[in-house]
Amino acid sequence: MTTRQRFATRACATASTWFAVALVSAVLTGCVHHTTEGVPGLPSSSDASKDRGTASDESETARRGRVRLELASAYFGRGQMTTALDEVKRSIAADPTVAAAYNLRGLIYGSLGDSRLAEESFRRALQLDPRDTDTMQNFGWYLCQQSRFAEAENLFAQTLKSPRYQDTPRTLLTQGVCQARSGKLDDAERTLVRAYGLDVSNPAIAVNLSEVLYRKGELERARFYIRRVNSSADLISAQTLWLAVRIESKMGNRNAVADLSDQLRNRFPQSTEANSLAEGRFDE
Numbered sequence: 001m002t003t004r005q006r007f008a009t010r011a012c013a014t015a016s017t018w019f020a021v022a023l024v025s026a027v028l029t030g031c032v033h034h035t036t037e038g039v040p041g042l043p044s045s046s047d048a049s050k051d052r053g054t055a056s057d058e059s060e061t062a063r064r065g066r067v068r069l070e071l072a073s074a075y076f077g078r079g080q081m082t083t084a085l086d087e088v089k090r091s092i093a094a095d096p097t098v099a100a101a102y103n104l105r106g107l108i109y110g111s112l113g114d115s116r117l118a119e120e121s122f123r124r125a126l127q128l129d130p131r132d133t134d135t136m137q138n139f140g141w142y143l144c145q146q147s148r149f150a151e152a153e154n155l156f157a158q159t160l161k162s163p164r165y166q167d168t169p170r171t172l173l174t175q176g177v178c179q180a181r182s183g184k185l186d187d188a189e190r191t192l193v194r195a196y197g198l199d200v201s202n203p204a205i206a207v208n209l210s211e212v213l214y215r216k217g218e219l220e221r222a223r224f225y226i227r228r229v230n231s232s233a234d235l236i237s238a239q240t241l242w243l244a245v246r247i248e249s250k251m252g253n254r255n256a257v258a259d260l261s262d263q264l265r266n267r268f269p270q271s272t273e274a275n276s277l278a279e280g281r282f283d284e
Helices: 060-077 081-094 099-112 115-128 133-145 149-161 168-181 185-198 203-216 219-230 238-251 254-267 272-278
Strands: 007-011 032-036
Touching: 060 081, 060 099, 081 099, 099 115, 099 133, 115 133, 133 149, 133 168, 149 168, 168 185, 168 203, 185 203, 203 219, 203 238, 219 238, 238 254, 238 272, 254 272
Parallel strands: none
Antiparallel strands: 007 032
């Protein structure tokens, strides 16, 4: 069975994706989505010569593997990596033909810092389903974290070209972050502008685009995007306030710096960003 017939496991970029001085620290794990697209082992709905499939047609082996994989995804989403790994091992033992199980195994081993097993898992997932865009996306980000930028770029390009892919903004965000991480700020800007045009409500895209523009000295534009994020009480964080502080500081707007700094100190007094503010490390 393919990943599409099982369920797709994917890492999602969240609003805690931020840039450091020369590197980018992006959190793509900790948020796993899975969607069922038909029950494994059932006849295709397009096959008119067969009865309509129901859950009772699912084989016991497929059911055990699916249930274990769903459990593994849930534990992964909660950051319980050891338990998630136990469950994904049980899923693979029950049914070793599911690409999504190896994709999730790669994410888990990547989170645990086991590079060899992470890469092995992603490659096995693509052997089982060479067109699986979720694995391409996740493997691409993994390679980016290993500074294998050309390989990562190739996988992002394959993902975006796939006719079965339905989450272009997510991959563009990941690709843009990776391009910035490799020092290609112009490419990163173009990619993130495209992502923003497709999903203007995604705060992670706005924040990363603002950070890229700040690094390029495009301060007015950087301010525009971070202000949109900070205008929503639900989206404000220590990271978004700190980026806004640094932008206003570069622009010489003392009143704005004072106001934003007060917000950062009052709302997030124990944060790393409040520490950086106290120490005057505006250019870190």
